[in-house]
Amino acid sequence: MTSNRTLHTTCAYCGVGCGIQAVVTDAATRQIHIQGDRNHPANFGRLCSKGAALAETLTLHGRLLNPEINGETVSWDAALDLAAETLSATAREHGPESVAFYLSGQLLTEDYYVANKLMKGFIGSANVDTNSRLCMSSSVAGHKRAFGADVVPGCYEDLEQADLIILTGSNTAWCHPILYQRIKAAKQQRPQMKVVVIDPRRTATCDIADLHLPLQPGSDAWLFNGLLAYLARLGALDYEYLEQHTEGFGVAIKAARAAETADIPSVARHCGLKEGEVAAFYDWFRKTPKTVTAYSQGVNQSSSGSDKVNAIINCHLATGRIGQPGMGPLSLTGQPNAMGGREVGGLANQLAAHMDFTSDNVERVGRFWNATRMASQPGLKAVDLFDAVADGRIKAIWIMGTNPVVSMPDADKVAQALSRCENVIISDCIRRTDTTEYANILLPALGWGEKDGTVTNSERRISRQRALLTPPGHAKPDWWIISAVAQRMGFGAAFNYRNSRDIFIEHAALSGFENTPEQTLRAFDISALEILTDAEYDALEPIQWPVNAATPQGAARLFQDGGYYSPSRKALLSPITPQPPRGKLDENYSFALNTGRIRDQWHTMTRTALAPQLNAHISEPYCDMHPQDAERLGFEQNDLVRIRSRHGVMIARAHITDEQAPGQLFVPMHWTAQYSAVGRVGALVNPVTDPYSGQPESKHTPVALERF
Numbered sequence: 040m041t042s043n044r045t046l047h048t049t050c051a052y053c054g055v056g057c058g059i060q061a062v063v064t065d066a067a068t069r070q071i072h073i074q075g076d077r078n079h080p081a082n083f084g085r086l087c088s089k090g091a092a093l094a095e096t097l098t099l100h101g102r103l104l105n106p107e108i109n110g111e112t113v114s115w116d117a118a119l120d121l122a123a124e125t126l127s128a129t130a131r132e133h134g135p136e137s138v139a140f141y142l143s144g145q146l147l148t149e150d151y152y153v154a155n156k157l158m159k160g161f162i163g164s165a166n167v168d169t170n171s172r173l174c175m176s177s178s179v180a181g182h183k184r185a186f187g188a189d190v191v192p193g194c195y196e197d198l199e200q201a202d203l204i205i206l207t208g209s210n211t212a213w214c215h216p217i218l219y220q221r222i223k224a225a226k227q228q229r230p231q232m233k234v235v236v237i238d239p240r241r242t243a244t245c246d247i248a249d250l251h252l253p254l255q256p257g258s259d260a261w262l263f264n265g266l267l268a269y270l271a272r273l274g275a276l277d278y279e280y281l282e283q284h285t286e287g288f289g290v291a292i293k294a295a296r297a298a299e300t301a302d303i304p305s306v307a308r309h310c311g312l313k314e315g316e317v318a319a320f321y322d323w324f325r326k327t328p329k330t331v332t333a334y335s336q337g338v339n340q341s342s343s344g345s346d347k348v349n350a351i352i353n354c355h356l357a358t359g360r361i362g363q364p365g366m367g368p369l370s371l372t373g374q375p376n377a378m379g380g381r382e383v384g385g386l387a388n389q390l391a392a393h394m395d396f397t398s399d400n401v402e403r404v405g406r407f408w409n410a411t412r413m414a415s416q417p418g419l420k421a422v423d424l425f426d427a428v429a430d431g432r433i434k435a436i437w438i439m440g441t442n443p444v445v446s447m448p449d450a451d452k453v454a455q456a457l458s459r460c461e462n463v464i465i466s467d468c469i470r471r472t473d474t475t476e477y478a479n480i481l482l483p484a485l486g487w488g489e490k491d492g493t494v495t496n497s498e499r500r501i502s503r504q505r506a507l508l509t510p511p512g513h514a515k516p517d518w519w520i521i522s523a524v525a526q527r528m529g530f531g532a533a534f535n536y537r538n539s540r541d542i543f544i545e546h547a548a549l550s551g552f553e554n555t556p557e558q559t560l561r562a563f564d565i566s567a568l569e570i571l572t573d574a575e576y577d578a579l580e581p582i583q584w585p586v587n588a589a590t591p592q593g594a595a596r597l598f599q600d601g602g603y604y605s606p607s608r609k610a611l612l613s614p615i616t617p618q619p620p621r622g623k624l625d626e627n628y629s630f631a632l633n634t635g636r637i638r639d640q641w642h643t644m645t646r647t648a649l650a651p652q653l654n655a656h657i658s659e660p661y662c663d664m665h666p667q668d669a670e671r672l673g674f675e676q677n678d679l680v681r682i683r684s685r686h687g688v689m690i691a692r693a694h695i696t697d698e699q700a701p702g703q704l705f706v707p708m709h710w711t712a713q714y715s716a717v718g719r720v721g722a723l724v725n726p727v728t729d730p731y732s733g734q735p736e737s738k739h740t741p742v743a744l745e746r747f
């Protein structure tokens with residue numbers, strides 16, 4: 040590659056999906072200069088601290104650059120032969136269900152597509168799950184239940200056009216910083232815009248809040264059920280919209296009018312809020328048609344996360360506030376390509392192109408792929424999948440681009456499971472992670488700045504990620520590695536891709552395959568992109584799906600006039616019976632542990648920890664606790680404390696702050712054994728999950744707090 044080339048790509052981190060303009064100033068020494076892409080509709084030139092530091096993370100220090108078998112460097116042929124033989128032999132001897140893939144929201148859509156195709160169409164199992172399960176699967180379940188499809192109805196512009204923004208379960212300022220900046224700028228221009236933050240913690244996001252509701256952990260569904268009941272009581276519903284475009288209102292409102300949420304005092308009691316706070320929130324919602332409710336992991340990471348999502352969506356459907364400028368529920372996705380993974384079927388309970396496992400769809404996708412052995416039913420979701428590794432039902436697992444020994448709940452159990460599994464294949468760009476320690480076969484993958492493909496952000500916008508640098512060492516694209524293994528397994532013709540564009544157009548074609556009202560009518564349809572040439576794919580501008588004959592330029596908003604994806608084409612309001620967190624506090628485990636991100640680190644720090652300026656923000660695991668709790672236990676600021684759950688233990692630095700409510704703790708999710716031998720919060724997290732989505736309850740684990 041020559042120097043001083045300018046390329047447009049997207050950020051490696053969160054689901055905002057910011058555009059980046061990168062100038063390669065010295066390709067040989069991997070020097071690039073980064074700034075926000077002024078023309079990208081997600082960020083219009085802005086970048087947060089993480090995105091702005093991406094150039095500092097391109098070092099080859101710590102990279103996995105060669106294939107390895109049991110710690111010995113080998114040729115690609117040797118590693119691929121063994122990987123293919125391992126998967127084939129395991130499936131042959133123990134059945135397809137004995138094999139699993141565990142993927143990542145860091146993968147590009149093309150990588151995800153090929154992995155899903157290999158497992159679900161050729162190995163014959165649906166045991167393909169992803170770390171996106173830990174992030175947004177409750178939103179997927181909620182969308183499907185309400186809209187008949189996994190669709191985000193609106194777009195980021197709505198945040199600037201709204202008169203009321205409700206941020207619930209989202210520390211937007213730290214976790215989706217550019218959206219926070221967009222909201223903040225809009226509020227400065229229009230000070231009458233109101234922001235309500237619903238979060239047990241007083242986070243940085245509260246800096247722009249007109250009202251902060253520090254509700255009891257897990258009580259969101261009471262709050263939104265109460266809102267629905269309040270709106271009905273005051274005649275503030277859109278009965279015309281309800282009549283024309285929805286079903287289920289009767290039972291939903293009956294559930295919302297249950298005694299616990301029938302009036303404001305009851306809601307306040309159940310949510311641990313002041314009646315005046317609840318009344319102000321409800322009053323603002325009632326009087327403000329242009330309302331956006333943006334929600335994130337504080338809603339999703341719950342044993343009743345799907346119900347919380349539907350309780351929120353119910354309020355928007357009942358007021359007709361959806362699909363119009365400045366209105367709607369908006370799920371903020373955590374990862375850069377969690378949406379792209381959803382689109383190709385990267386979740387174990389989806390097939391491909393948002394298709395469920397109906398017999399028609401299994402036949403349809405199998406015919407499209409020329410599949411040799413189609414999975415016919417959903418596979419195991421993340422927690423169940425690693426349980427199956429632990430008890431030996433899964434005998435071979437391929438983990439791609441993720442670090443479950445840190446990020447999964449009950450993470451010590453995951454480590455034990457992998458240590459007992461004889462066939463652990465890992466493709467990653469980092470040599471030493473907590474998870475690569477358990478690999479028999481290590482396959483070096485390209486990282487950000489080297490790989491080439493597409494990602495989809497939280498507003499359904501597909502953007503290109505482009506290669507800025509030549510592949511280092513012997514590293515290869517993930518799609519190439521998966522295809523090479525598939526070819527060695529005897530599935531060559533179906534995996535004969537030249538480049539990421541070949542995969543993308545196949546994915547686009549599948550999205551539109553037999554997608555008619557008579558056949559399936561699926562929301563995810565980018566069939567207008569299946570004719571892209573190499574050059575057109577390379578030049579693809581950011582575009583929001585659906586991109587088909589009806590909307591060839593994409594669509595910013597959906598459902599303006601109904602047109603949902605249920606058989607009746609109506610949205611469904613679900614009756615929600617709020618449930619408390621499954622993990623109960625008791626005298627031994629009397630604190631509720633909450634986990635989440637900090638501003639300047641990403642996931643398990645394999646990339647962000649390479650940037651000195653990012654490490655300067657917060658440099659070690661800490662535990663937020665209220666001054667009353669600290670005083671009662673005799674802790675001083677910066678003391679080391681031990682946090683213990685029924686599943687594991689960790690050590691952290693006490694951070695005493697009244698931003699944390701009494702009886703509650705917050706610990707960041709990032710630190711790994713690489714950086715802090717005893718700082719993995721995942722080891723503590725309760726592995727209970729939502730019954731619909733399978734998403735773990737990472738926001739509420741009963742723990743004990745002790746002096747170290």
Ligand code: SF4
Binds near residue numbers: 086091
């Ligand atoms: Fe990257 Fe998210 Fe920051 Fe944008 S907001 S620069 S996508 S980390």
